[in-house]
Amino acid sequence: MLQVCGPNAAFQGTIRYLFRPCPHLILTPQSSPLFFTCGSRKIGLSKMVNPACRPHVTHVIFDMDGLLLDTEKFYTEVQEIILSRYNKTFDWSLKAKMMGKKAIEAARVFVEETGISDSLTAEDFLVEREAMLQTMFPTSELMPGASQLVRHLHANGIPICVATGSHKRHFDLKTQRHRELFSLMHHVVLGDDPEVKQGKPSPDIFLAAAKRFEGGPIDPRKVLVFEDAPSGVGAARNAGMSVVMVPDPRLDSAHREAADQILSSLLEFNPADWGLPPFQDLAS
Ligand SMILES: O=P(O)(O)OC[C@H](O)CO
Numbered sequence: 125m126l127q128v129c130g131p132n133a134a135f136q137g138t139i140r141y142l143f144r145p146c147p148h149l150i151l152t153p154q155s156s157p158l159f160f161t162c163g164s165r166k167i168g169l170s171k172m173v174n175p176a177c178r179p180h181v182t183h184v185i186f187d188m189d190g191l192l193l194d195t196e197k198f199y200t201e202v203q204e205i206i207l208s209r210y211n212k213t214f215d216w217s218l219k220a221k222m223m224g225k226k227a228i229e230a231a232r233v234f235v236e237e238t239g240i241s242d243s244l245t246a247e248d249f250l251v252e253r254e255a256m257l258q259t260m261f262p263t264s265e266l267m268p269g270a271s272q273l274v275r276h277l278h279a280n281g282i283p284i285c286v287a288t289g290s291h292k293r294h295f296d297l298k299t300q301r302h303r304e305l306f307s308l309m310h311h312v313v314l315g316d317d318p319e320v321k322q323g324k325p326s327p328d329i330f331l332a333a334a335k336r337f338e339g340g341p342i343d344p345r346k347v348l349v350f351e352d353a354p355s356g357v358g359a360a361r362n363a364g365m366s367v368v369m370v371p372d373p374r375l376d377s378a379h380r381e382a383a384d385q386i387l388s389s390l391l392e393f394n395p396a397d398w399g400l401p402p403f404q405d406l407a408s
């Protein structure tokens with residue numbers, strides 16, 4: 125059923141016409157005619173893309189922290205501990221500016237945005253948080269749906285890889301309990317890779333990832349990126365790729381506008397929306 129409400133009948137008619145192939149889309153109006161909610165999510169008109177009109181992708185790039193692995197909570201915890209020493213609190217507006225970036229880039233944001241750069245340099249911040257992170261990373265767990273999706277794409281011959289702002293040493297710690305799953309990736313591009321001159325939102329890491337597939341560089345329009353961070357969504361966009369965002373629910377909706385599709389979990393992803401092989405249970 126398509127249920128559309130808007131400022132006037134002509135507007136409603138236009139939207140009904142545009143989305144007439146979407147039998148299951150139910151929209152309820154907000155005060156602005158440019159936005160609607162679908163379930164609990166706020167959606168801009170530009171994001172109301174008929175799945176039939178989405179590009180059919182051939183290659184998939186996964187972000188790691190906060191997307192495949194539940195590791196963003198470790199950074200949050202450590203940063204809360206450090207900031208409390210300065211009688212300051214770590215909030216999600218600052219988190220949104222840091223996540224997805226290379227360590228030193230995120231560290232500079234942290235000390236500058238919190239106004240503690242005179243007391244703590246970005247480099248010293250990294251040293252201080254390292255001891256805590258090293259004990260946390262080996263306990264990293266997979267995000268819901270990550271294993272199922274990675275295994276499904278791999279089993280169906282879709283080339284997949286990881287592009288993470290994490291550097292090699294942290295990558296090894298975070299993935300030590302998940303080696304078999306990560307071995308399904310065609311390749312992994314890390315934040316300290318020489319080809320990644322600038323971290324997300326620069327497109328460097330995704331362009332390097334697209335280049336390293338068999339037959340690369342792959343046309344960015346054929347690549348689908350999965351991301352959790354605003355900087356990562358920006359990087360995918362800057363690389364000319366489509367992007368599915370799986371944001372933490374605490375991330376402000378303003379940071380979700382650039383994504384092509386927003387999911388509350390990888391468990392919600394329907395590969396067929398993007399021309400990828402459907403899950404068996406959905407196909408039958
Ligand atoms: O989200 P990722 O995988 O690019 O990782 C980035 C940082 O290591 C953590 O925010």
Ligand SMILES: [Mg+2]
Nearest residue numbers: 187189190352
């Ligand atoms: Mg991430």
